Amino acid sequence: MDNIIEAKDIYLAYDNQANIIKNASFSMKEGEVIVITGVSGSGKSTLMKALYGSIDIINGSLKVMGSELYKTDKFRIRAIRQNIGIVFQDYKLINDYNVEDNVALPLSIQGYKKAFCKKQAKNLLAHVNLALKAKRYPLELSGGEQQRIGVARAISHNPKIILADEPTGNLDEYSSSIIWDLFQRASIELKACVVVVTHTLPSELYDFNYRRLHLEDGVLNEIY
Amino acid sequence: MKFIKRYFSLFFPIFSITIVFNMYTYTQDLLESYKKNVNKNYSIIISSSKPIKHRTIYDLIDDVHIIEKIDTNKLTQSFASTLSKENLDLLRKNIPYFYNIVLNYFPKSSKLRNIEKNLVNHKSIIKVETFYEKHNSFTEMVILTNGIINFFIFIVLILSFMLIAKQVEVWYFEHLRTMEIMALFGASMFKRTSRLFSMAIFSSALSSFIVVSVFYLIHNNEVIKRSILKMGLYLADFSVWTTLIESLFSSLLVSFVIILLVVFAQKD
Numbered sequence: 001m002d003n004i005i006e007a008k009d010i011y012l013a014y015d016n017q018a019n020i021i022k023n024a025s026f027s028m029k030e031g032e033v034i035v036i037t038g039v040s041g042s043g044k045s046t047l048m049k050a051l052y053g054s055i056d057i058i059n060g061s062l063k064v065m066g067s068e069l070y071k072t073d074k075f076r077i078r079a080i081r082q083n084i085g086i087v088f089q090d091y092k093l094i095n096d097y098n099v100e101d102n103v104a105l106p107l108s109i110q111g112y113k114k115a116f117c118k119k120q121a122k123n124l125l126a127h128v129n130l131a132l133k134a135k136r137y138p139l140e141l142s143g144g145e146q147q148r149i150g151v152a153r154a155i156s157h158n159p160k161i162i163l164a165d166e167p168t169g170n171l172d173e174y175s176s177s178i179i180w181d182l183f184q185r186a187s188i189e190l191k192a193c194v195v196v197v198t199h200t201l202p203s204e205l206y207d208f209n210y211r212r213l214h215l216e217d218g219v220l221n222e223i224y
Numbered sequence: 225m226k227f228i229k230r231y232f233s234l235f236f237p238i239f240s241i242t243i244v245f246n247m248y249t250y251t252q253d254l255l256e257s258y259k260k261n262v263n264k265n266y267s268i269i270i271s272s273s274k275p276i277k278h279r280t281i282y283d284l285i286d287d288v289h290i291i292e293k294i295d296t297n298k299l300t301q302s303f304a305s306t307l308s309k310e311n312l313d314l315l316r317k318n319i320p321y322f323y324n325i326v327l328n329y330f331p332k333s334s335k336l337r338n339i340e341k342n343l344v345n346h347k348s349i350i351k352v353e354t355f356y357e358k359h360n361s362f363t364e365m366v367i368l369t370n371g372i373i374n375f376f377i378f379i380v381l382i383l384s385f386m387l388i389a390k391q392v393e394v395w396y397f398e399h400l401r402t403m404e405i406m407a408l409f410g411a412s413m414f415k416r417t418s419r420l421f422s423m424a425i426f427s428s429a430l431s432s433f434i435v436v437s438v439f440y441l442i443h444n445n446e447v448i449k450r451s452i453l454k455m456g457l458y459l460a461d462f463s464v465w466t467t468l469i470e471s472l473f474s475s476l477l478v479s480f481v482i483i484l485l486v487v488f489a490q491k492d
């Protein structure tokens with residue numbers, strides 16, 4: 001089976017500054033879950049940006065869904081991004097869209113009918129316990145609520161890849177377990193590749209199969 | 225409120241384009257009708273020592289509509305009682321031939337002078353009479369007024385174009401963050417700016433509707449109708465559908481072109 005994500009000896013840096021990530025390699029097949037840990041500032045978010053084509057690698061090879069990202073044109077990048085669901089560390093919700101429209105954004109971008117978008121958004125909001133806030137606006141909600149909207153948006157379009165940057169950072173244990181549950185289901189039911197950057201690993205009690213990578217001093221190591 | 229403000233930022237410049245566009249066609253129609261009317265009552269009269277063939281006149285000037293020989297018998301007949309038969313015959317023999325020429329179009333005064341010169345140069349033509357003075361005063365004023373109106377219409381159009389471009393740019397920078405987020409989920413530039421296009425469609429539709437209503441009222445206003453009739457002018461019946469489609473099409477075309485120019489000037 002082909003790798004959905006394949007990073008070989010990649011180097012990452014912001015325009016001509018020192019390398020933030022050096023010589024990192026890893027690959028993922030469909031349905032796999034990877035958890036990335038590392039102290040603040042170690043480059044976890046930077047690695048995520050590379051995975052959705054927001055920054056280019058300096059060196060090495062990074063293939064997502066079979067395409068070498070830095071070589072592909074914007075049309076292919078768009079097509080790949082439509083198959084990715086991203087949860088951003090700073091949420092990145094659209095403040096003048098209501099909650100429902102935020103969740104349905106990836107679907108509406110892909111041209112799905114309004115009624116279908118609404119139905120899917122309602123469905124997901126119910127999963128993250130926000131069904132009652134569908135018509136509210138992001139700035140009227142708490143950080144934890146915004147974060148859950150970000151998660152709902154990231155899985156609304158049944159993506160092949162989910163990239164979540166500290167998705168449980170602002171959540172209590174109960175809400176976190178809901179999010180982990182959603183990711184696990186996405187990996188099993190949708191065969192999605194799930195990459196989660198986190199400080200808090202899923203509870204030991206929780207039956208969850210995942211690989212763990214650790215970032216330290218620019219080096220990425222697979223721990224288990 | 226926010227929604228209304230957003231939608232109306234494009235409405236006003238698009239509305240002024242639509243209304244000015246229709247004003248232009250309206251005044252142009254009036255002017256055409258006026259020119260036709262002036263033309264009807266207008267003629268060039270020539271007198272010549274010998275009969276002139278129509279062909280000769282066609283060769284001298286372009287676009288002749290009618291050439292009429294003016295009957296001089298009636299004129300000479302009125303002298304029958306006062307003049308002796310001999311003198312009357314002499315008069316008949318010597319009276320020049322008169323022709324009335326009507327052109328297909330309404331000539332400018334410079335053109336008219338040219339025509340006059342061409343005719344006078346012909347050896348048997350004695351005199352050319354054009355209604356040059358009458359033509360010069362009122363008609364020139366009408367044409368001048370129309371020119372001024374067209375100039376202002378042109379200025380308003382340019383300003384409206386610039387205002388649309390400015391509003392699109394403002395919208396673009398206000399929505400940079402939203403568009404960035406959409407891009408991260410794979411939206412094309414067209415999709416990211418689709419709200420701009422829907423604003424343009426909304427504004428064009430509303431403007432066209434209002435403008436058509438306004439011109440419908442103008443065309444059916446009794447006072448205006450009567451004064452147009454009094455001037456001997458004629459305006460074709462107002463077609464709601466043609467006007468609506470023309471207004472909608474032109475405002476959409478203009479706003480879409482400006483949006484595309486502004487948006488795609490930014491880097492993707």
Ligand SMILES: Nc1ncnc2c1ncn2[C@@H]1O[C@H](COP(=O)(O)OP(=O)(O)O)[C@@H](O)[C@H]1O
Pocket residue numbers: 014020038039040041042043044045046047
């Ligand atoms: N846009 C940027 N331009 C320049 N440097 C940046 C930028 N974003 C992050 N960095 C730097 O890159 C390093 C890694 O940041 P980041 O990937 O956000 O770390 P983490 O997500 O692990 O906390 C940090 O030293 C940070 O200062």
Ligand SMILES: [Mg+2]
Pocket residue numbers: 044045046089165
């Ligand atoms: Mg980070």
